Amino acid sequence: MLLLVSLPKLPPGWSLRLLTGWWWIYCVLVVVAYRASMTAILANPAPRVTIDTLDQLANSHISCGGWGEHEKEFFLTSLDDAGKKIGQKFEIVLNEEEAITKVAMGEFAYYGNIFFLRHARIMRQVSTNANHSIGRITVANAPGEKSLHIMRDCVINMPISIGLQKNSPLKTQIDQFLYRIIEAGLVKKWLYNVMLPTNTLENIIKESSSTSALMDLRKMYGALVALGIGYFLSSVVLIGEILHWNYIVKRSPYYDKYAIHLYYSRMKNVRNKM
Known part of the structure; x- marks a missing residue:
């Protein structure tokens, strides 16, 4: 304007x-x-509200669990308060598919290895087509399900190790052997080969989600509501101006449609006298 x-x-x-x-x-x-x-x-x-620390998980209302009694004992014997709170509501999971379904519904937190969690997330999001020669994949989320999120905070850092008996004389030689394996990059190579299908599917999902349109009708609701409120207020003001012109200005004894400027000057003098 x-x-x-x-x-x-x-x-x-x-x-x-x-x-x-x-x-x-x-x-x-x-x-x-x-x-x-x-x-x-x-x-x-839209921004996602996620749980990324142990304190947030302990203070949240959702329950958590994992596979094995030793994992629950690990949280119960934890030295921090957050770990003990998690251990008190920790549940033993026997069916991982059912647990992941509860996680997708936003009702459960599943504890496990980060590589297994990444694989489970991809398998939950991706459904392969029946014709494998085409190689088409579709990202599928059931109604009411949420995208699976892996917590940023690591509960325990478990390195590659070999279990020996206490005070074993082979510990020094085994440690040197493991250090050479890690320095040579064998562990990274092993993890890369194991996680190659999962990483490939993750890249495909990222590319498909980046190229898909982010605009939809649900996001337009806010703009439509704001525009509707603006049009409503403008219509009310316009109707008020029309009523004021027809029922107040035109009925004034000083009104003259052929000399509108005289009307405004007379009304200004009247206001100054008042």
């Missing part, structure tokens, strides 16, 4: 020119900021 509609009269003084110029710049900045924020809200996905 500021670009298309010119001022009725140029300001005569520099003070008014500066005021008008800064007001024009302010309006342009407000419009640009509003447009940029609206575009960012509509283009970006």
Whole structure:
């Protein structure tokens, strides 16, 4: 509107020119900021509320569990309060598919190895087509399910090791052997070969999700509601102006449709006298 509609009269003084110029710049900045924020809200996905630390998991209302009695004992004998709270509500899981289904519904937290959790997440998100020669995959989430999230905080860092008897004389030689294996990159190579199918599916899902459109009708609801409220208020103001013009201005004894400027000058004098 500021670009298309010119001022009725140029300001005569520099003070008014500066005021008008800064007001024009302010309006342009407000419009640009509003447009940029609206575009960012509509283009970006909705933020996810996730649990990334043990304290958040301990204070949350969801239950947690894992496979084996030793994992529950590990949390119960923990030295920190968060681990003990998790151990008190820890459940022994015998069916991992059922546990992952509860995790997808946002009702459960499953404890396990990070590589196994990544594999379970990919297998939950991806359903392969019956025709394997085509190689098409589709990301599938049932209604009400959430995308599986792996917690950022690591509960325990378990390195590659070989179990020996206590005070075994072979420990020194075995340690040197393991150090050479790790330095040679055999462990990384082994993990890469084992996780290669999972990493491939993760990359495919990332590419498919990045190329898919982020705009949908649900994200447009907020903009439609805001526009609807603006149109409603504008209509109310317009109707009020029409009623004021027809029932107050036209019925005034000073009104003359052929000399509107006289009407405003007379009304100004009346207000000054009052």
